[in-house]
Amino acid sequence: MPQQPWPSEWLRGLLTLAVLRVLADGPTYGYAIATTLEDNGFGAIKGGTLYPLLSRLETAGQVTTEWRQGDGGPGRKYFQLTDDGREALGWQSTQWREFAHHTTRFISEGEQ
Numbered sequence: 001m002p003q004q005p006w007p008s009e010w011l012r013g014l015l016t017l018a019v020l021r022v023l024a025d026g027p028t029y030g031y032a033i034a035t036t037l038e039d040n041g042f043g044a045i046k047g048g049t050l051y052p053l054l055s056r057l058e059t060a061g062q063v064t065t066e067w068r069q070g071d072g073g074p075g076r077k078y079f080q081l082t083d084d085g086r087e088a089l090g091w092q093s094t095q096w097r098e099f100a101h102h103t104t105r106f107i108s109e110g111e112q
Contacts, residue, residue, distance in 0.1 A: 006043055017096055018042060019053060020081065020089040023063065027080040030054065054079055062088050 022028065022036045033054075034045045057063040062085030067075045081089070 011042065011045075014096070015042075015045070015049070015053060016057070017089070017092045019050070019057070020062070020085060020092065023079055023081040023085065024089055027066070027078045029076040029078050033079070057085065060084070060088075 018037055019033060022033050028036075030047065030050055034047070034050055037043075037045050054063060058065055058079075062082055063079050064082055066078050066080065068078050069075050
């Protein structure tokens with residue numbers, strides 16, 4: 001999928017929800033999260049943006065971490081959604097859909 005040059009302020013507002021969504025599919029590591037987001041049209045997410053966000057999610061109790069031995073390489077830190085993280089994903093998803101609906105309607109009305 002081609003990279004989209006989304007304004008950074010849009011991504012900042014949605015990135016937590018997007019990362020929670022990726023983690024809903026199961027435990028994974030940072031590079032794989034960034035790749036999944038890029039493959040799904042979010043563009044390249046830099047580690048300097050992703051890892052502090054993951055740290056905040058861990059501090060909030062929405063994510064746990066575990067170091068796993070790499071296959072012939074260094075170990076990787078895996079991130080896994082907690083029950084609180086799943087609850088946050090559900091709530092934020094509902095809120096996002098409502099926000100997107102209102103925003104789309106408002107912008108569309110202005111185009112007429």
